Amino acid sequence: MEGSLAAIQATNLREYVFRQGVQDAEAMIYLAESLGEHAEQLGPDLAARCEQILADRIRFCLRTCPETYGRVGFRTYHHSWQDRIAELYATAAEAQSRRSP
Numbered sequence: 296m297e298g299s300l301a302a303i304q305a306t307n308l309r310e311y312v313f314r315q316g317v318q319d320a321e322a323m324i325y326l327a328e329s330l331g332e333h334a335e336q337l338g339p340d341l342a343a344r345c346e347q348i349l350a351d352r353i354r355f356c357l358r359t360c361p362e363t364y365g366r367v368g369f370r371t372y373h374h375s376w377q378d379r380i381a382e383l384y385a386t387a388a389e390a391q392s393r394r395s396p
Contacts, residue, residue: 319380319383322383322384322387323349323352323383325387325390325391326345326348326349326383326386326387326390327349329345329390329391329394330342330345330346330349333390333394336393336394336395337390337393337394338393341386341389341390341393344386345386345390348382348383348386351379352379352383355379
């Protein structure tokens with residue numbers, strides 16, 4: 296029984312992490328789409344913040360990608376990830392509020 300419970304817990308964790316990654320990607324896509332198709336509705340300040348967030352996340356991914364730079368330590372990979380995701384979601388929400396329906 297314990298083995299099957301552990302397998303269920305592992306599956307649920309994998310699904311949770313996968314879902315979180317998809318949500319992060321959707322927020323980034325929304326920002327990119329907002330910049331490309333609705334930049335005038337965002338205004339210059341928000342558009343600049345959207346560009347900065349997208350550029351920072353791309354640089355972070357390139358910097359921590361093991362395929363590009365070899366082995367990356369866990370300490371480097373997870374540093375302040377909650378802050379980056381919170382900023383991404385807050386900026387996507389602000390962009391959504393400024394885009395007309």
